[in-house]
Amino acid sequence: MEEGDLEPYVRRRRSSNEKAKNRLMKMDPVEQDRLRQCINSRERKRMHNLNSALDQLRNSLPNSKNPATKKLSKINTIVTASEWIVRLMQENDMLRKKLSDLGTSIPPLQFSISTMSHQNHHLQHPSPPFISSSPKGNREEIKQPKKKVATPKATAAVAAPPPPPPPPLDPAPQINAAAFFSNFLPNLPPNFFPNFLHHQAAAAVAAAAVSTGTTFLPQRLGNGGGGQSPLTLSMPTSQIPEFCFKDCGNNGGVCLCVKCLLSNKNTVS
DNA sequence: TAGGCCATCTGGTCCT
DNA sequence: AGGACCAGATGGCCTA
Numbered sequence: 456m457e458e459g460d461l462e463p464y465v466r467r468r469r470s471s472n473e474k475a476k477n478r479l480m481k482m483d484p485v486e487q488d489r490l491r492q493c494i495n496s497r498e499r500k501r502m503h504n505l506n507s508a509l510d511q512l513r514n515s516l517p518n519s520k521n522p523a524t525k526k527l528s529k530i531n532t533i534v535t536a537s538e539w540i541v542r543l544m545q546e547n548d549m550l551r552k553k554l555s556d557l558g559t560s561i562p563p564l565q566f567s568i569s570t571m572s573h574q575n576h577h578l579q580h581p582s583p584p585f586i587s588s589s590p591k592g593n594r595e596e597i598k599q600p601k602k603k604v605a606t607p608k609a610t611a612a613v614a615a616p617p618p619p620p621p622p623p624l625d626p627a628p629q630i631n632a633a634a635f636f637s638n639f640l641p642n643l644p645p646n647f648f649p650n651f652l653h654h655q656a657a658a659a660v661a662a663a664a665v666s667t668g669t670t671f672l673p674q675r676l677g678n679g680g681g682g683q684s685p686l687t688l689s690m691p692t693s694q695i696p697e698f699c700f701k702d703c704g705n706n707g708g709v710c711l712c713v714k715c716l717l718s719n720k721n722t723v724s
Numbered sequence: 725t726a727g728g729c730c731a732t733c734t735g736g737t738c739c740t
Numbered sequence: 741a742g743g744a745c746c747a748g749a750t751g752g753c754c755t756a
Contacts, residue, residue: 726755727754727755727756728753728755728756729753729754729755730752730753730754731750731752731753732749732750732752733748733749733750733751734747734748735746736748738743738744738746739742739744739745740741740742740744
């Protein structure tokens with residue numbers, strides 16, 4: 456495309472909108488530029504609001520406060536949050552069932568756009584940097600999707616079947632810490648466990664429990680065969696670190712993270 | 725250096 | 741008419 460093909464304001468026009476085009480072409484270049492900057496500014500604010508909401512969502516996810524974890528990308532934030540919500544709903548259902556079995560009942564939670572909008576009041580009335588200059592106020596709020604003319608892409612989206620309901624949550628088996636270690640590291644030296652900081656061992660077991668779909672049951676480790684005092688696992692699963700222990704320097708160069716354990720990358724010397 | 729991620733600009737379309 | 745929303749294009753930054 457040559458430089459002459461570009462109009463001062465109306466660029467890359469793909470279809471003709473004669474009214475708008477005529478109106479814009481009546482403007483002088485300075486006025487067109489001012490309008491363009493105004494539109495760009497609004498779009499930036501809109502995207503900043505979107506990112507702000509995305510940051511909130513990211514910070515609501517488990518492990519988000521862990522400085523060792525890398526910041527989730529936008530798409531991963533959405534996907535992870537979606538999966539996390541499903542997980543919470545499953546756990547919620549399970550707990551309700553347990554309550555029901557105990558003869559107690561509580562009313563189901565009710566979610567609605569209106570209550571969520573109330574809780575996200577700050578999105579409709581953002582803090583000063585993102586306050587809309589629009590005389591109509593900020594329209595960036597949670598609301599029902601607007602009706603659009605069916606385009607091929609939109610039609611495909613509507614025609615797509617809804618995702619299958621999540622499978623029922625099976626009662627998770629509980630993992631025994633000592634059994635886990637004896638299964639995956641059968642040739643442990645007699646004094647193996649005492650060589651590890653117990654919170655690392657606890658974290659590794661807990662991480663294994665999560666990755667294998669089992670429930671981490673805090674309990675006492677065995678004595679490791681060396682006549683040492685038993686170790687108490689006390690780390691809640693919410694604090695499971697995601698980083699590899701190889702770098703910690705406290706375990707003799709042996710990594711206890713699940714990934715390394717399962718891939719046999721670690722060696723016990 | 726390729727690929728992922730992101731911010732920004734931009735034009736088209738819809739909504740109020 | 742003006743603003744919101746959307747998606748394509750583009751270039752910068754970072755990392756494996």
